[in-house]
Amino acid sequence: MAKRSHAHHQIQTSSPSESKRDILRSAQRVLAILELIARTPGGLTVRAVSKLLQLNISTCYHSLNTLLTAGYVERLPSGHYVLGPQIPYLNDAYLRTLTYDWPATDPQESWRAVARVPAHQPSLSQRLRPILHSLSERSQEPAYLAGWRYGEVELQAIVEPAHAERIPGIYIGYRGHAHAHALGKVLLAYSPPAFVEDYLARHTLIRLTQRTIVERTLLCEELHTIAHQGYSIDREELHADTACLAAPVRDAQGRVMAAIAISFRSDLLSRRGEWLTAQVLRAARQASAELRLSRPCEQC
């Protein structure tokens, strides 16, 4: 663990806060710059990056050149740097890895177990997309599919109707805040208690809106309710004005390994809540049936 025992007479690190080991610092800086640019819609000039990250302008210049040459950023004629074409290219590759069915059986196991990449089976999201599509079509709201990935809830597919507004800040590959949305809550509700324990130990229940459940005991109660009623509701817990409904999808062995949801303006909940719930439950049942059809052969 790189004890750094040999007492150099030099100052250990220029900025004492970052005492990470086994990290290439210049590379880390370059990645930090990339992230900063991603956070700034209009792009940033060399100088702006230098000021914001407290780095020498020369360093930023060289870092940006490196990113530019590799296509990770692009230089507008104004001198502003924005994200470049390499980003969607990498994302395409990332989505292709979703293409492989991950085992995701018992969440606790799958989290630690090898995510052994199976052969070129159609992915879960590919198989279930027609179901999401008709759910979205009928409800005229965006439909979502989520599953487990390394112990986190990951959004794996979105199907939007013609005039849709998906929840801002949500995208395919999004993980986290499982306590604050319907998909996460329903997946947790059907997980073994030991896994929920572990999940709660690893995460803080961050408050995102007034209604986010941030009390551990309240969340556990909520999970019990969900497991009992068979679906979950997010009443503006993730995003103000938006509500979600989610229901579990079971594999051939009956284990919950994914969830289907829709999102909609929260004021629709009182008027259309029951009907929407029925639609989501129906889609989830269809999905489970689809997975029951051709079980992935265990030993071939």
Place this chain on the structure above:
Amino acid sequence: MAKRSHAHHQIQTSSPSESKRDILRSAQRVLAILELIARTPGGLTVRAVSKLLQLNISTCYHSLNTLLTAGYVERLPSGHYVLGPQIPYLNDAYLRTLTYDWPATDPQESWRAVARVPAHQPSLSQRLRPILHSLSERSQEPAYLAGWRYGEVELQAIVEPAHAERIPGIYIGYRGHAHAHALGKVLLAYSPPAFVEDYLARHTLIRLTQRTIVERTLLCEELHTIAHQGYSIDREELHADTACLAAPVRDAQGRVMAAIAISFRSDLLSRRGEWLTAQVLRAARQASAELRLSRPCEQC
């Protein structure tokens, strides 16, 4: 331009092939590793990266640690590294930059001109998505929207029907091979000759299938035909078995600044070609009408 005049007694660069200037080499290596991992579906171990890139295993170890800490890669329990959650996060940010209408008036100008980021107007793809949606719905084939970005044709929206197969290797943000697909050809066909000249000077007409147009004169003829008939056809020029139809979208000033297309199995071309063409032309006309409605106010 870094003349490197001072004659060091050291060897200039360890690997003589990469003689890039103003580049941070360790950062460049880290980005190269990321790209390699993106190209490898099942992921790579430290050792594999080391062998493939001819780098010391220790270097790869540290580089991967850097990427891992920043979330660009993930370590499977097997020791294989795959792309991590930071990739879709950055992609989400990239797509948001598409959200801003880029000027893209005259391709040649817009390519060099400042892509001044306007206020939070709904993006082109947002405004035209309902049109793409109904095109996809009617034709039961994937629908596409493309526009100019820094002198390149960029795919900006895809709407897929329930049972769709988009062209493999195509994704939102994809640029390039404009000579080989219907969207690119139609956009080039309506560009000023000087810009086409410039485009051809900057690109090689790479052969992607047997039918790709790789002859400069043939392509120019094709562009003339397209401009005359008002739409373009890709007959397995980008991808075998797949055909595309594209038509131009005009802004309020009547300039072609985007294109709408659909893709389908090429054997449908003879049977349904005419009907599909009519659908695409109709969608493109609707799109132009939509843009005519609320012209972006020039000085507000």
Place this chain on the structure above:
DNA sequence: AGACAGTATTTCAAATAATGAAATTGCAAT
């Protein structure tokens, strides 16, 4: 059960590449 084989991780001094202050260049507005 034990040894083996193949990897991953750690070590540490040498060698190199990154840094940062300052000079220079480029551009746009006056």
Place this chain on the structure above:
DNA sequence: ATTGCAATTTCATTATTTGAAATACTGTCT
């Protein structure tokens, strides 16, 4: 033309990265 501001370039200094080798780890085969 002149000025002012920001982007590049320079180059010596210094910290960081590298790479060979030692060590720890993991799973497999006999």
